[in-house]
Amino acid sequence: MYKVLTLNNISLAGLERLPRDKYEIASEIGHPDAVLVRSTKMHEMEIPDSLKAIGRAGAGVNNIPVDKMSDQGIAVFNAPGANANAVKELVLAGMLMGCRNIGPAWDFARSVEGTDAEINKAVEAGKKNFGGFELPGRTLGVIGLGAIGRNVANMALQLGMRVVGFDPGITVEGAWQLSSEVEKAGSMDELVSKVDFITFHVPLVDATRNLINAERLKMMRDGVVILNFARNGIIDDEAVSAAIKAGKVYAYVCDFPSNLLKDHERVVALPHLGASTVEAEENCAIMVAEQVRDYLEHGNIRNSVNFPEVYMERTEGQRIAIVNRNEPNMVGQITSVLANQNLNIVDMINKSRGNLAYNLIDIDGNVDDTMYEQLCSIGGVLKVRLID
Numbered sequence: 001m002y003k004v005l006t007l008n009n010i011s012l013a014g015l016e017r018l019p020r021d022k023y024e025i026a027s028e029i030g031h032p033d034a035v036l037v038r039s040t041k042m043h044e045m046e047i048p049d050s051l052k053a054i055g056r057a058g059a060g061v062n063n064i065p066v067d068k069m070s071d072q073g074i075a076v077f078n079a080p081g082a083n084a085n086a087v088k089e090l091v092l093a094g095m096l097m098g099c100r101n102i103g104p105a106w107d108f109a110r111s112v113e114g115t116d117a118e119i120n121k122a123v124e125a126g127k128k129n130f131g132g133f134e135l136p137g138r139t140l141g142v143i144g145l146g147a148i149g150r151n152v153a154n155m156a157l158q159l160g161m162r163v164v165g166f167d168p169g170i171t172v173e174g175a176w177q178l179s180s181e182v183e184k185a186g187s188m189d190e191l192v193s194k195v196d197f198i199t200f201h202v203p204l205v206d207a208t209r210n211l212i213n214a215e216r217l218k219m220m221r222d223g224v225v226i227l228n229f230a231r232n233g234i235i236d237d238e239a240v241s242a243a244i245k246a247g248k249v250y251a252y253v254c255d256f257p258s259n260l261l262k263d264h265e266r267v268v269a270l271p272h273l274g275a276s277t278v279e280a281e282e283n284c285a286i287m288v289a290e291q292v293r294d295y296l297e298h299g300n301i302r303n304s305v306n307f308p309e310v311y312m313e314r315t316e317g318q319r320i321a322i323v324n325r326n327e328p329n330m331v332g333q334i335t336s337v338l339a340n341q342n343l344n345i346v347d348m349i350n351k352s353r354g355n356l357a358y359n360l361i362d363i364d365g366n367v368d369d370t371m372y373e374q375l376c377s378i379g380g381v382l383k384v385r386l387i388d
């Protein structure tokens with residue numbers, strides 16, 4: 001029986017992919033083989049020795065200590081693209097909220113009191129304070145052209161906007177899915193100076209902290225609308241707050257409320273709602289549940305953020321999965337242990353990613369306790385699993 005610990009609510013559609021005759025799933029469980037998580041921060045969590053995999057039912061993995069997991073031979077999976085449409089739709093709503101002043105206008109309409117005739121009179125007199133502008137003809141800057149960014153970019157073109165994108169790490173697959181009408185910026189600085197809206201779709205890492213700061217705000221057009229549906233920390237909220245007060249920024253729409261942002265009429269801060277649709281929650285949960293299951297039951301790896309992509313058809317016999325440091329002579333030492341016991345290798349794959357390497361070895365026979373200990377004790381081996 002595999003044990004799965006859930007740290008957040010994971011959609012039932014995903015949990016159903018882990019059959020109850022093989023999986024025990026609970027929000028409190030000892031010796032878990034896998035953790036399923038959404039936004040719970042795992043940095044301070046004590047990681048049990050039994051843990052083999054973490055499935056992040058979403059895109060961002062900044063709540064998971066990925067390097068530490070790699071050091072312990074634990075695979076971290078995410079669900080690339082599974083919530084991209086949900087975020088794209090909220091970005092569209094955010095652009096409209098920003099340029100049509102929907103937040104403050106709605107607050108005003110809700111605050112008006114009196115008879116219906118008095119409300120009507122007050123509304124007609126007050127609406128001039130909330131006039132906005134339209135999207136067609138305006139320029140949108142998209143920082144990060146991954147699953148979400150390219151969806152947002154393609155959508156904005158359909159709305160009649162001009163779109164400029166920046167992503168030095170864009171993949172070939174990603175570029176194929178991006179409209180050729182999206183203009184390429186050579187740098188962030190070049191992009192920020194020529195857009196009316198700017199939206200961020202990058203992971204939170206050291207290099208993406210405070211991408212918008214006081215200096216970059218000065219380079220921007222007056223009246224810019226800034227959108228952050230990526231992560232808290234990518235925008236310097238203090239600097240944006242000051243730029244709003246100075247009349248430089250027209251509106252700031254984000255998914256990360258704080259005491260500072262609550263004070264601003266020209267800020268809409270939603271409660272981290274980007275991926276909160278039935279469809280996105282199901283897509284993410286199904287994707288990670290299937291990936292974690294394939295890893296636990298067969299050792300295969302799809303969509304891991306720290307392990308290499310590995311798939312090997314099952315053959316008869318026992319499968320050994322070994323995670324090791326990516327150092328010379330590891331395969332030699334591992335296969336010597338098997339050869340010393342006259343165990344024949346039926347099929348084998350070895351792949352590396354960064355400092356890690358991963359082996360799947362199908363053998364004709366069975367690894368006994370002594371051999372298992374020998375494999376575990378090879379210097380540089382981080383985890384050994386015997387999969388029947």
Ligand SMILES: NC(=O)c1ccc[n+]([C@@H]2O[C@H](COP(=O)([O-])OP(=O)(O)OC[C@H]3O[C@@H](n4cnc5c(N)ncnc54)[C@H](O)[C@@H]3O)[C@@H](O)[C@H]2O)c1
Binds near residue numbers: 145170174
């Ligand atoms: N608000 C929400 O609920 C919500 C939902 C989903 C994702 N997110 C956030 O959005 C982020 C992006 O999600 P995604 O699915 O598009 O991920 P993705 O991995 O498909 O795309 C990220 C893109 O950012 C690019 N990038 C990285 N550093 C960059 C930089 N300095 N400048 C420009 N581009 C850079 C990468 O090359 C990649 O193409 C996630 O990491 C997550 O933090 C938030």
Ligand SMILES: O=C(O)CC[C@@H](O)C(=O)O
Binds near residue numbers: 038272276
């Ligand atoms: O699980 C969520 O609700 C948020 C997910 C989102 O932040 C992500 O990075 O995919």
